Amino acid sequence: MTAMRARTARAWLWGVAGIIVLAILWEGYKWLGPADGVVIGGARVLPRTSDLAMPHVWDMAGRLFENVTRAETSGPLWLAVASAALVTLGIAAVGWLVGVVVGIGLSLVMLRWRIAEWGLLPWIVLSQTVPLIAFAPVVKSWGSRVVIGSFEWQDWMSVALIASYLAFFPIAIGALRGLQSPDTIHLELMHTYGIGWWKTLGRLRFPASVPYLLPALRLGAANAVIGAVVAEVSTGLQGGIGRILIQYAGQASGDPAKAWGPIFGAIVLGLVAAGSVALLGVILKNYRRVEVGT
Amino acid sequence: DGTDDASGGGGDELTSVKLQLQWLPQGQFAGYFAAVDQGFFEEEGLDVEIIPSGGDIVPQDALANGDVDYAIAWVPKVLGSIEAGANLTNIAQIFQRSGTLQVSWADSGIDSVADFEGKKIGSWGFGNEWEIFAAMAAEGLDSSTVEIITQDFNMNAFLQGDIDAAQAMTYNEYAQLLEAVDPDTGELYTEDDFNVISYQDTVGAMLQDAIWADTERLESDEAYQETTVKFLKAVIKGWIFAADDPQAASDITIAAGSGWGPSHELWMVNETNKLIWPAPDGIGVIDEAAWNQTVEGALSAVNETGASPITEEPPASAWSNEWIQKALDELTADGVDVTGEGFAPIDVELVEGGN
Amino acid sequence: MSAVTVRARSGPRDLRWLQVVAPLAVGVIVLGAWQFLVSVVGVSEYLLPSPASIAEQFVAFFPSIVQASGITGLNALIGLVGGSLIGVLLAALASRWSPIDGMTAPVVASLAVIPIVALAPVLNTMFGADSQFSRQFIAGLASFVPVFLNTLRGFRQTRAVHRDLMTAYAASSGQVLRTVTLPTARPFIFTGIRIASSLAVISALVAEYFGGPRGGLGGLISTSAASSAYARAWAYVVASIVLGLLFYVATLALERLATRHGSPS
Amino acid sequence: MSDTLSAPAVTVAGVDKTFETREGLVHALEAIDLEVKAGEFVSLIGPSGCGKSTLMRLIADLDQPTAGTVSVFGKTAKQARLDQDYGIAFQQAGLLPWRTVAQNVGLPLELHGVAGRAARVAELLDMVGLTDFAGRYPDQLSGGMQQRVAIARSLAEKPSLLLMDEPFGALDEMTRERMQTELVRICAETGAAVVFVTHSIPEAVYLSDRVVVMSPRPGRIREIVPMRLDQTQDRTDALREDTSYFEMITAVREALHGGAPTTRGVETR
Amino acid sequence: MSDTLSAPAVTVAGVDKTFETREGLVHALEAIDLEVKAGEFVSLIGPSGCGKSTLMRLIADLDQPTAGTVSVFGKTAKQARLDQDYGIAFQQAGLLPWRTVAQNVGLPLELHGVAGRAARVAELLDMVGLTDFAGRYPDQLSGGMQQRVAIARSLAEKPSLLLMDEPFGALDEMTRERMQTELVRICAETGAAVVFVTHSIPEAVYLSDRVVVMSPRPGRIREIVPMRLDQTQDRTDALREDTSYFEMITAVREALHGGAPTTRGVETR
Numbered sequence A: 001m002t003a004m005r006a007r008t009a010r011a012w013l014w015g016v017a018g019i020i021v022l023a024i025l026w027e028g029y030k031w032l033g034p035a036d037g038v039v040i041g042g043a044r045v046l047p048r049t050s051d052l053a054m055p056h057v058w059d060m061a062g063r064l065f066e067n068v069t070r071a072e073t074s075g076p077l078w079l080a081v082a083s084a085a086l087v088t089l090g091i092a093a094v095g096w097l098v099g100v101v102v103g104i105g106l107s108l109v110m111l112r113w114r115i116a117e118w119g120l121l122p123w124i125v126l127s128q129t130v131p132l133i134a135f136a137p138v139v140k141s142w143g144s145r146v147v148i149g150s151f152e153w154q155d156w157m158s159v160a161l162i163a164s165y166l167a168f169f170p171i172a173i174g175a176l177r178g179l180q181s182p183d184t185i186h187l188e189l190m191h192t193y194g195i196g197w198w199k200t201l202g203r204l205r206f207p208a209s210v211p212y213l214l215p216a217l218r219l220g221a222a223n224a225v226i227g228a229v230v231a232e233v234s235t236g237l238q239g240g241i242g243r244i245l246i247q248y249a250g251q252a253s254g255d256p257a258k259a260w261g262p263i264f265g266a267i268v269l270g271l272v273a274a275g276s277v278a279l280l281g282v283i284l285k286n287y288r289r290v291e292v293g294t
Numbered sequence B: 001d002g003t004d005d006a007s008g009g010g011g012d013e014l015t016s017v018k019l020q021l022q023w024l025p026q027g028q029f030a031g032y033f034a035a036v037d038q039g040f041f042e043e044e045g046l047d048v049e050i051i052p053s054g055g056d057i058v059p060q061d062a063l064a065n066g067d068v069d070y071a072i073a074w075v076p077k078v079l080g081s082i083e084a085g086a087n088l089t090n091i092a093q094i095f096q097r098s099g100t101l102q103v104s105w106a107d108s109g110i111d112s113v114a115d116f117e118g119k120k121i122g123s124w125g126f127g128n129e130w131e132i133f134a135a136m137a138a139e140g141l142d143s144s145t146v147e148i149i150t151q152d153f154n155m156n157a158f159l160q161g162d163i164d165a166a167q168a169m170t171y172n173e174y175a176q177l178l179e180a181v182d183p184d185t186g187e188l189y190t191e192d193d194f195n196v197i198s199y200q201d202t203v204g205a206m207l208q209d210a211i212w213a214d215t216e217r218l219e220s221d222e223a224y225q226e227t228t229v230k231f232l233k234a235v236i237k238g239w240i241f242a243a244d245d246p247q248a249a250s251d252i253t254i255a256a257g258s259g260w261g262p263s264h265e266l267w268m269v270n271e272t273n274k275l276i277w278p279a280p281d282g283i284g285v286i287d288e289a290a291w292n293q294t295v296e297g298a299l300s301a302v303n304e305t306g307a308s309p310i311t312e313e314p315p316a317s318a319w320s321n322e323w324i325q326k327a328l329d330e331l332t333a334d335g336v337d338v339t340g341e342g343f344a345p346i347d348v349e350l351v352e353g354g355n
Numbered sequence C: 001m002s003a004v005t006v007r008a009r010s011g012p013r014d015l016r017w018l019q020v021v022a023p024l025a026v027g028v029i030v031l032g033a034w035q036f037l038v039s040v041v042g043v044s045e046y047l048l049p050s051p052a053s054i055a056e057q058f059v060a061f062f063p064s065i066v067q068a069s070g071i072t073g074l075n076a077l078i079g080l081v082g083g084s085l086i087g088v089l090l091a092a093l094a095s096r097w098s099p100i101d102g103m104t105a106p107v108v109a110s111l112a113v114i115p116i117v118a119l120a121p122v123l124n125t126m127f128g129a130d131s132q133f134s135r136q137f138i139a140g141l142a143s144f145v146p147v148f149l150n151t152l153r154g155f156r157q158t159r160a161v162h163r164d165l166m167t168a169y170a171a172s173s174g175q176v177l178r179t180v181t182l183p184t185a186r187p188f189i190f191t192g193i194r195i196a197s198s199l200a201v202i203s204a205l206v207a208e209y210f211g212g213p214r215g216g217l218g219g220l221i222s223t224s225a226a227s228s229a230y231a232r233a234w235a236y237v238v239a240s241i242v243l244g245l246l247f248y249v250a251t252l253a254l255e256r257l258a259t260r261h262g263s264p265s
Numbered sequence D, E: 001m002s003d004t005l006s007a008p009a010v011t012v013a014g015v016d017k018t019f020e021t022r023e024g025l026v027h028a029l030e031a032i033d034l035e036v037k038a039g040e041f042v043s044l045i046g047p048s049g050c051g052k053s054t055l056m057r058l059i060a061d062l063d064q065p066t067a068g069t070v071s072v073f074g075k076t077a078k079q080a081r082l083d084q085d086y087g088i089a090f091q092q093a094g095l096l097p098w099r100t101v102a103q104n105v106g107l108p109l110e111l112h113g114v115a116g117r118a119a120r121v122a123e124l125l126d127m128v129g130l131t132d133f134a135g136r137y138p139d140q141l142s143g144g145m146q147q148r149v150a151i152a153r154s155l156a157e158k159p160s161l162l163l164m165d166e167p168f169g170a171l172d173e174m175t176r177e178r179m180q181t182e183l184v185r186i187c188a189e190t191g192a193a194v195v196f197v198t199h200s201i202p203e204a205v206y207l208s209d210r211v212v213v214m215s216p217r218p219g220r221i222r223e224i225v226p227m228r229l230d231q232t233q234d235r236t237d238a239l240r241e242d243t244s245y246f247e248m249i250t251a252v253r254e255a256l257h258g259g260a261p262t263t264r265g266v267e268t269r
Ligand SMILES: Nc1ncnc2c1ncn2[C@@H]1O[C@H](COP(=O)(O)OP(=O)(O)OP(=O)(O)O)[C@@H](O)[C@H]1O
Pocket: D019, D020, D021, D026, D027, D028, D046, D047, D048, D049, D050, D051, D052, D053, D054, D055, D219, E172
C-alpha cells in the first residue's frame, strides 16, 4: 500500500518536473533562439522568439491574475476562463452522455446482428473523417427548426450534439470490442446454463466489457470537450471557452499573454473531464480484474 | 423561432424578433444593443433578441433558413447568397461607407492597390475579400498576381512580416495595431508607422453592414411589414443614441457581452459612427450609385479559384428603400434628426491591449 | 488515447460477400433517403443540397478539388510522418528511461485533450502565417499523441521469455532493440499510425480555418459556405472525406503488412 | 431428474461430425457409438485433434452432430441442457474475474433462480475445501484452487452427469494427483456419471471405469479398455503404486499406440 | 570450450535466493548444493513454486543468487553466459513470431556472427525433422513443432550444457513421448550435459541419470534419486513398459511425497 502511494507520489513529482522542464525549454529557447525563428529550406521549423509569438512563462501565468479588461465590471482572467470552462464542461457532459447512449446502443445493435456490424462499422469509421467544423452551422440551423410542444431547441444543444458526434465513436468501438471480449469458454458456459441473449448480456458481456469501456469512455470525454470547444467557436455560442478563445485571440496583438489563458483553460478542462471518467474506474475496479491463466 | 411570433404584436404583448449579427457582440453593433438597452425596441412593441455569430455562422443564411427575422451582413456576401437561391432584401444600409483598409508598413512602398502586385496580401476570407479583388480588377490585376494569405483573428501575421498588406477594419483591426507595442521602441505603434489604403477611396469599395429581411414575408406578410418599420425605427434611434453618446453606447456593448477593453470598445463605436454619420439622405437609405458600384465590383471580382461572388445582376427585390423611408418619415415627423447633421466624432485614446 | 482497433470479425466464406455488400447497401439507402428528402419531400436545396447537385459540383470543380486535396493532403502527410517519427522516438526514450516517461506524461495527456482550434492561432503567430508549416505542425501534434501512446504500449509488450533469451545470448542493447523490442512494438506502432492518419487530415484541414495561405480544402469549404454555395462546400467536404479515407486505408494496409506474422506463438 | 437415472447417462449412436473450414471439410468424428451408464466414470483419451473435445461438446449440446444421435438420460442433448441435467468443466477454470469465489460457485443457481442458494454454496465450498476463500476473487487464487471452484460450480445443481474437458490439464503433477483423489471422492458422494477428457494415461487409468481410446483423422473409437481396478476398491493414493495400476497403464498405452505392443514391454512383463 | 569439459558442467554451492516483493521477502531457494557432471542428464522435480525455475535461472545467469556461488564449467555463471557455454529452452517455445523457422533457429548464430550459418541451420532442422518447414512462420506450426524449433535453437551453438525449463509442458502425452525420445537421441549425439526442469515423474525418470527432488518454501533439495536405469541401456519406447521404470517412478513419487512410502505401494513391489 505504502509502496503504491510512494509510486503515485513519484509519478506526480516527475510530472511536475516535466512541466518545469517544458517551461525551462520555452524560456531557454526564447532567450537563445533567433528572433525570427529557425528557418530551414523556407519552412520555419522552430518558432519566433518575440514576445508576440512566445510570451514569457511568467507573463502568461501572471496575466491570469490580472483583470480581463480595464472595465470595472471585469474580474480576474482566471475567473473568466474558469467560469467559461465550467459552461463548456456542462455542455460537453451532455454531449458525452448522448455519445454514451448512442455509442453503446450502436454497439449492441452490431453485437446482436453481425450484418449490422458489417453494414455500420465502416460508416462509423468513415464518420470520423468528416470535418465537423464544416457542419456546425448546419447543425445549428437544423436544430433551430426543432420545436416539439414546449420544447424548443437551444443553441447549446447544437454544441452538445456536435460534442456527442466526436464522443460516440471511441465508445461504440470500445463497447463493441468489450462486449465481444468474453472468451468462448464463458459464452459456452452461459449456453450450457440455457440462458438467453439478454441475460448473457447482463451477466457476462457487460461486466466483461468494463476494461474496454473505461478507456473508451475516457477518450469519449476528451473528445466531447474538444468537440464542444470546436462547435462553440464555429457557432459562436456565448459563455463557453470557445467563445473567449476567439475573443482573446483577437486581442493577441496588443495583449499576447491573454490569448494563452483560454488555452490553459481548455487543457485543464479536458484533463478534468477525462479524469472524472477515470474515477468511474475506481468504482468499477472489481470489473477490471483479469483472470490469471490457470 | 420568430416567424410565428412576429405576427402578434397587439396590445401589451411584445412581438418577439430575432436579429442575427455577423460577429461577436462589439461596438460595430452598438446601435442595436443601445436600442435594446434604452428600450427603443420595447417602445415599438418589440422584444428583440440579438444573436451573435461565431466563425462559421453565415447571417444571411440564418435569415434565409427562417432561423431569424433580420440579419446584419455585408452586401457583396449577400449578393452571392441571393444568386445561390436566398430570397433576401436589403431594407436598410446602415453603414454608408466601407470601413475596410489595407494596411502596410510605412516604408513598404505599398501606397495603392496597384502596388499589390507580387505581394502577400492578407484577407479574412469568408467573403471579406471581394473588395480587394474588385479594387485589383479595376487596376487590371487579377488574383493570380498576388499571394492571398488568410488572416486570423488578430494582426500578428502582419506585425511579424508574414503579410505585406493586411486587411483591417477602421473600427477594429486598425485599432489593434495601434494598441500593440513596437518591440523596437517599447512604445505603442502610431499611425505614422503605417500606410493605409482605404477601399472607400477605390472603385472596389462595397457596401457593408446592412439590415436584411426575408423578401417573401416582406411582400405578403403584413404583420412582418409592420414589424419591419417598427424595428427600423428603433434601430435608428439606437444609432442616434450611439452617435450622441459613444461612451454610453460603448458601456452598453461591454455590458452586453463584448469582450473588448473600454478604450478599444469606445474607438470601435466612434469609428462605426463615422461610417454611418452623417447620412444626408437619412440613416439606412440605400444610395443607388453605391449599390450599383457594389454590384459592378462583385461582378468584376474574381478570386484565385476563378469564382466570383455573383455572375449576373441581382434581382430588383435585392434592395428596397420602402421600409427605411417609412421609418425615417415617421421619426422625422416626431422631430428626430435622422441625418446626423451635427455629428462630430470624438477623439479616442487607445491604450495597450485595448484595455 | 488508447488503440482503437477496428477489425470486423470475419465470417464463413459464403457470407463474405455480405461484408462488402452490407456497408454499400447502407450507403445507398442513406444517399437514396437524402435525395428523396430533397427532390420529393421538398427540403430546400438551400438547406440541404441533394447528392445529385453535390456530385455535379464535384465534377464541375474537380480540378480545384484535386489541387486543394493535394495541398491539404501534403500538409497532413508531412505532419503524419513527422509526428509519427517523433512519437516513436520519444516513446522509445520513455520506455527506456522512466524519468522521461514520467515527465512526458502530463505533456502528452495535455496534448491529447487540447482542441486544435485553441492552438491554431498561437501557432500561426509562432511559425508564421505565410507558410504551411503551422498546419503541418498541427497535423504532427495530432498524429504524435496516438503514435506515442501506442508505441509506448508496444515497447512494453516485449515478452519475458524473449528478454530472457536475449540475456542468455548476451545480446547487446542494440541487438535487443533490433531483433525483439522493435518487431514486438511494430504492430502497435502501425496501429497508432492508422489512428493518427485520419486525425492528421482533419487537423490539417481545420487548421486552415485559422489563417495562412489559401488553396486547401478547409479554406475552400469555408469560403464556399460563406458565399452560400453549399453544394460546392459539400463537394469539398466529400473530397476531404475521401482524402481521410485514403490515408486510413493506406495506413491500414501498412498495418496489415506489419502484423502479418506478429501474433505471438 | 431421478426418474431419468434408470436410462443410460449418455447414448451416442452412429455419430459423425464434420466441420466446414476454409481449407475444406474436416472430418472430426466418424461412426462413434458409446454408452455411458448412470454413475459410470468414462475417460476419453487420444492424440491431439482426435475429436475428444468435439465429442464432449456434442454431448453438452454445444455443437450438433452431422449424423447420428446423442441422447442424455433418454432425452435429446438439447433438452438435457435446458433441463440442466449435466454440469460442465473445462481445461481453463473459466471463472468470472469480477465475481468472488462464492458468487462464481453460485452463478448457475442464481441464473436459474434456485432457492437456498447461500446454503448450497457453503456446502459446495466445503466439499472442495475452499470455505475460507469464499470472499476472494479468482485472481487471488492459485490455479489448482481456481479449478476446484470450477468443479464446485459444475456440481452446483447436483447434476447426474459431469462433463469434464481436461480439467486438470494446467495443473502440476502433485496438485493434479490431489485433485484426482478429490474428484473420486466427490463422484462417490454424488453418484454422478462422468465423461472425462484427458491426455494423461495414468490419470485416465486412475479415475475411470472404462477408458475410451480414440484415433485421429477422422476421430474414431479405437478401443474401449475396461479398467480391471475393482470399482469398489478404494482409489487411494496407494493404488498409484499398485502393479495392477501399471498393467492398466500399459494396456492403455498399447491401445493408444495402435494395439501392437512394443516387443520389450511384453517381454519384461 | 572443450578444455572446460573436464570441469563439472554445473556446480551450485550453498545457494540461497530471496525475492523482495510487495508482500515481503520470498525465500525461493535455501542451501542448495548440486553438481552436474559433464554429459550428465539431471532433472529437477518438485511442486509448483519450489524454485526449480529459479535455480535454473541462476545457472543461466538470468538472475543472481542472494548467497552462495554458481559456476558453470569452472567459470562464473556470467562468464559462461557471455561465452555461450549453454543453450536454453523454456516451457513456452519463445519463438520470434516475425521470423521464419530457419531464422529463429539461426538467431543465436546471427547474433554472435557465426560463419557458415545456413549449413548449421539446415543440419539442426534436419536433426529435429523440420527441414520441410524452414520457411514457415511459428504461427503456422503446431505446439510440438514449435518446441522442436526452440530445441534446435538451443542446440545451435553446440553447447556443452543444455538448460531446459519444462520444455514439453505444453504438449500432449503422445507428442511428449516422441519429443522425449528425440531428446535422448540428440543428447547422445552431442554429449551435452542437461539440466531439465519438469513436473512429470515419468518424464524425469525416462530421461535422467539423476532426479533432483525439491520441496517448497523455502525451496530445498529433498533427495537426489539416482536412476537405476543403466545409462548405456537404450532408452527406447519399450523402456516405458519396463518394470524397473515403474519402480523408479514409484521411488521418485515417494521422494516427492516426503519420503514416507505409502503402505500398499511397498507391499506390492
Ligand atoms: N469449430 C471447428 N471448426 C473447424 N474445425 C474444428 C472445429 N473444432 C474442432 N475442429 C477440428 O476437429 C478436430 C477434432 O478437434 P477436437 O478439438 O475435438 O480435438 P481434441 O481431441 O479435443 O484435441 P486436443 O487434445 O488438442 O484438445 C481437429 O482436427 C480440429 O481442428
